[in-house]
Amino acid sequence: MIERKVRTRFAPSPTGPLHMGGVRTALYAYLFAKQHGGDFLLRIEDTDQNRFVPGAEEYIIESLNWCGIKIDEGVSVGGKFAPYRQSERKEIYRKYAEQLVQSGHAYYAFDTSAELDAMRKQAEAAKNAFSYDSTSRMKMNNSLTVSKEETERKISSGEHYVIRLKVPEGTEIKFTDIIRGEVSFNSNLVDDKVLLKSDGMPTYHLAHIVDDVLMEITHAVRGEEWLPSAPAHILIYSFLGWETQMPQYAHLPLLLKPDGNGKLSKRDGDKLGFPVFPLEWKDPATGETSSGYREKGYYPEAFVNMLAFLGWNPGSEQEIFSMDELIEKFSFAHVHKAGARFDPEKTKWFNEQWLHRKPDAELASRLMATLKNQFQFSDDDRRLSESFLIKCVQLLKVRTQFENEFIEKGKYLFIAPTQYDEQAISKKWKPEFATFFQQLADALSNLQSFVSSEIESCFKEVAAKNNFKPGEVLQLFRIFLSGQSAGVDLFPMAEVLGKEEVIARQNEAFLNLKLQTPNRDGNH
RNA sequence: GGCCCGUUGGUCAAUCGGUUAAGACGCUUCCCUUUCACGGAAGAAUGAGGGGUUCGAUUCCCCUACGGGCUACCA
Numbered sequence: 241m242i243e244r245k246v247r248t249r250f251a252p253s254p255t256g257p258l259h260m261g262g263v264r265t266a267l268y269a270y271l272f273a274k275q276h277g278g279d280f281l282l283r284i285e286d287t288d289q290n291r292f293v294p295g296a297e298e299y300i301i302e303s304l305n306w307c308g309i310k311i312d313e314g315v316s317v318g319g320k321f322a323p324y325r326q327s328e329r330k331e332i333y334r335k336y337a338e339q340l341v342q343s344g345h346a347y348y349a350f351d352t353s354a355e356l357d358a359m360r361k362q363a364e365a366a367k368n369a370f371s372y373d374s375t376s377r378m379k380m381n382n383s384l385t386v387s388k389e390e391t392e393r394k395i396s397s398g399e400h401y402v403i404r405l406k407v408p409e410g411t412e413i414k415f416t417d418i419i420r421g422e423v424s425f426n427s428n429l430v431d432d433k434v435l436l437k438s439d440g441m442p443t444y445h446l447a448h449i450v451d452d453v454l455m456e457i458t459h460a461v462r463g464e465e466w467l468p469s470a471p472a473h474i475l476i477y478s479f480l481g482w483e484t485q486m487p488q489y490a491h492l493p494l495l496l497k498p499d500g501n502g503k504l505s506k507r508d509g510d511k512l513g514f515p516v517f518p519l520e521w522k523d524p525a526t527g528e529t530s531s532g533y534r535e536k537g538y539y540p541e542a543f544v545n546m547l548a549f550l551g552w553n554p555g556s557e558q559e560i561f562s563m564d565e566l567i568e569k570f571s572f573a574h575v576h577k578a579g580a581r582f583d584p585e586k587t588k589w590f591n592e593q594w595l596h597r598k599p600d601a602e603l604a605s606r607l608m609a610t611l612k613n614q615f616q617f618s619d620d621d622r623r624l625s626e627s628f629l630i631k632c633v634q635l636l637k638v639r640t641q642f643e644n645e646f647i648e649k650g651k652y653l654f655i656a657p658t659q660y661d662e663q664a665i666s667k668k669w670k671p672e673f674a675t676f677f678q679q680l681a682d683a684l685s686n687l688q689s690f691v692s693s694e695i696e697s698c699f700k701e702v703a704a705k706n707n708f709k710p711g712e713v714l715q716l717f718r719i720f721l722s723g724q725s726a727g728v729d730l731f732p733m734a735e736v737l738g739k740e741e742v743i744a745r746q747n748e749a750f751l752n753l754k755l756q757t758p759n760r761d762g763n764h
Numbered sequence: 765g766g767c768c769c770g771u772u773g774g775u776c777a778a779u780c781g782g783u784u785a786a787g788a789c790g791c792u793u794c795c796c797u798u799u800c801a802c803g804g805a806a807g808a809a810u811g812a813g814g815g816g817u818u819c820g821a822u823u824c825c826c827c828u829a830c831g832g833g834c835u836a837c838c839a
Contacts, residue, residue: 501832728799
């Protein structure tokens, strides 16, 4: 076979937001193309006019964009095989459908939907399944059962018709799937699929084949739900004489719900407690909003990393992969055959890993923007200085999974507490500590260099002088400074806050908590 | 119902006939530690069942069970 430049495509239908399974399909197709120096295309399969949802196409493009999946060719970027929206290619497909009729591999069918529905119901009542195929087609209303003249009359008189594939009887249809190896089907089980609908639009079955060949696609990556119709597709390629141009199929395992049964579907939305969409989506019809990974605070790197690992593994112990590393290491050989149950917990872990790897300066600059936005700090406020924010970020990042938790979890770094964990205070507090804290304040104010290590040794010295174990008073000190009994490392926190702030907060805490301050003139 | 695909711990999974059956998430315990985390160490937990093939099966074949998908003029 001739070497062809690798070209893969992602071809969603714009019937709503793209869910994470779709993103994964796009991702694998993208990774494979890029690994082979090929092209990744985006084609919009909008042949079903009834299911078209406004905004869906834009959503799909924005989602891919957010994930860092770059479109080489297709809707929104153009290319030499434009247009890339199937509704705009309508006339192209008819030609091939007619060609199939001429060559005897397809036929016109005049049965109405109502008639077909009735037949299905009837079959169902008899505990059978109706199938429009070699066993039934000669009893139906189509160009095989009606004379040529009658067929022409019906068509020219404007009667509605579809074009159906004429599936041959009793042949074995085999093909090799990149992931599943050789798959074979008996043609008797393949129905005479509609190729061209009565509105003149092609069905998926015809359209994707015509486009894949015309757009020189070499590898068609799609979900496993397409496997049962693959034999029909193989047939169409061969009837059109396109065996050598047929892309190789890779049928991906499905993404399953975490709680048990069924594939992850769009309707799951937030019912399961996690987003199924990359981006937030507002349904234009119902006004309902579904949450998205982006809005929840996930990094696209983490989202992509997690998706890549749902069904694929590198065969090594490395788990954190950038897009470039994925491009280098991805392989269909390591794609699992079974469906993967999605695990929201692991997704959070991926985000945490990416957070820990983010440069402090980058985190600090975003934190600065958020602080400016959320609090009315003046521009020269020290809390907006990079050096201050970098220290805060270093303290906060190891105990958060999401960047957007920084302010919530570390608010006391920026704003003095007004409330205190009084339960912890009352448990720990002894009147004799008052003297200690007074001495501590004095000692701290005399510190030349207000850094963590100095603060710590100062603290311990004063404690020793009073015959207290540091542990007895440390927790109180923490609460005076932060209001909370849990939080970032204490002495580094004191350093970050600065000498004046530390002393001020301690005094403030004594006032707020109405703790007895030692009488300076008293006997001691 | 029919057809197709699949089945290693709770979850993601490695193994491509011979291993003490990796690793990760989650969980438990311990260490570090003022706390919460991070980090480190350890632990519990897996080949659906039954037949073959083979000196030897998680690995190859068959059956059963289970799971999933498809069965539209939707994709």
